[in-house]
Amino acid sequence: MWYVVLGVVIILLAACIKQYYQLAQMRQQVDYLKPLIDTVENVKDIIYYCEIPQLKYHYLSPAVNRFGPNIHEEHMKDPYKIFDMVHPEDYEKLENKASGKMDFSKPLTIRLLDDKGNYVWFEEYATPVYKDGKLVALQGIFRNIDDKMKLQQQLEYEVSHDGLTNVYNRTFFQTKMGLFNKIKDVPMGVIICDLDQLKYINDNYGHQTGDRLIIEAADILTNCANEETIIARLGGDEFAILLPNTTEEDVVALINKVIQNLNYHNSFNENLQLHMSIGYSYIHSSIRNMECLYNEADHQMYTAKSAKRVLARLRK
Template sequence: MELIYFCLGLIVGAVIIQIIYIKYEKAKWMTKFENEKRIFELVESSKDLIYYYEVKPEYKFRYISPSIEQLLGEGLVEKGYQNPYYVFEHIHPDDYNLLYGKVNGYGDYSKPIIQRWRDEKGEYKWFEEYATPIYENGQIVAIEGIMREITDKVKLQQELNYQITHDVLTGIHNRAYFEQIMEKYNKDIDTSIAVILSDLDELKYLNDNFGHKTGDVYIKEYSKLLKQYFKENSIVARIGGDEFAIIVLNANLDQVKYHCQNFSDKISEYNLNSKGIKIKVSVGYAFSEHSIGNMEKLLAEADKNMYQDKNKKKSESLIK
């Protein structure tokens, strides 16, 4: 009888252990399920764009987070699944090579990828992406990544860069930017180059007799003429109160002479048509076939020639 009770006890114990084990496995599975569910819900509700893009054996989206529709437009999840080449139509043309390189294993995945994507309104938004390639047998088979919109951040940075490099009054480049360009062509880039300096005559007279607002109009009108005339292969900057500089790239000496004479004619034409301020300016230029090591000499030579032009005009006015 004791043996029977003992055997029954073993059986009951085994059943209890089995029940406990089943409950444990169920609890573990439920925990795993809940964790996966929680992760899925986090991904689905994320404002960032999360994706998994298969590239082999063929291009195919395995996952696109719903946030793409808030970022770029409705219906893009379905369109992406239906047409995996759809993304190549929405990337900015200048960023196409970034996308192509990324999906073909040519990208630098250690750094964020900055790119622009077109939304349903036809406007481009900036995104910062962290992408991870998936390999099998040494070949890239998929890309998974997360993209965050940074349009406001980029616009703010562009605005700050603009303020740092541009003159507040005229909107043309400032002295700091001019000096950066001078250094770049003096040390890093060798090309034929000209430096043209110009100085607004009678600015002090206008400021003293008609006020600084009139002087500001004088400066802005001249800056406008500079911007309109010197466009291609040229950098225009205000480097002092009444002093301006133009760097002309990839030109020969005859072209530089032509530009100076033709611009002088434009000023004369402006003065004929102007009922207000008449622009009077002294100009000097210097040219070199090679920029490296010559920029400071060019600046000094152009400055010397500009003051020769100014003194010549003063002498001519005294004779008259």
């Protein structure tokens, strides 16, 4: 009988020794993984693992608290809160991701609202998780790219805008001309404006005064236009305006509005008047007609300028 008891004791002892070694190995693994876990917990990127289609976080890194206090706790309880933070223009992107309809080989770029009321740009790399061939979860990393996006937007702005007046530049204008000439067929009006006697002003009052008049002219044109109107400084004292999806009556109305604003400006600046010569043209179909449209408006502008010169000589 004693050998049976001895056998049981040996088996129990062996089990205890095995369990001890297993616990020791687990402690080693925990000690080994602890620096990695600490790194993940302290990284600035937002890391997550979330079940879909019914959203449920298995993990969400504390970095999400950069959006405000208690955000981590709130989102763990209600994963759908991210839809309250996303920019309206990016809402559909987030919906497509949550339903697994996005292209997971490409990063997702979205804006999320922080507790200060600012939208912050993030780039997300999401990886789908499958079980038995079915998409069951998403895991990914949100990386703050706000500085990068703002720099990119600034560079894009500088490439497309005139440095002096902040209206569009010649390059952007020519690009839009090509678009409406070859691809996008719309009713189109073109207005060409040229400041009068700018050389005289530069020679007698200095180029800084001339630049100030150019800026004021751009401001008047901008204040008279709507969101769809494209205003560009082609160089020197010449401006061009594209009015897509409009009527000829609207083109004429804009010119009259510009003239009214010029007169109003001059009523407060008797010593330094701002005058423009203006020409326009209009057509119902822009395709293959933009060059002729521009030339006609430009010709009308020079005709108006020549008439002013003749009138000025007659008055002398």
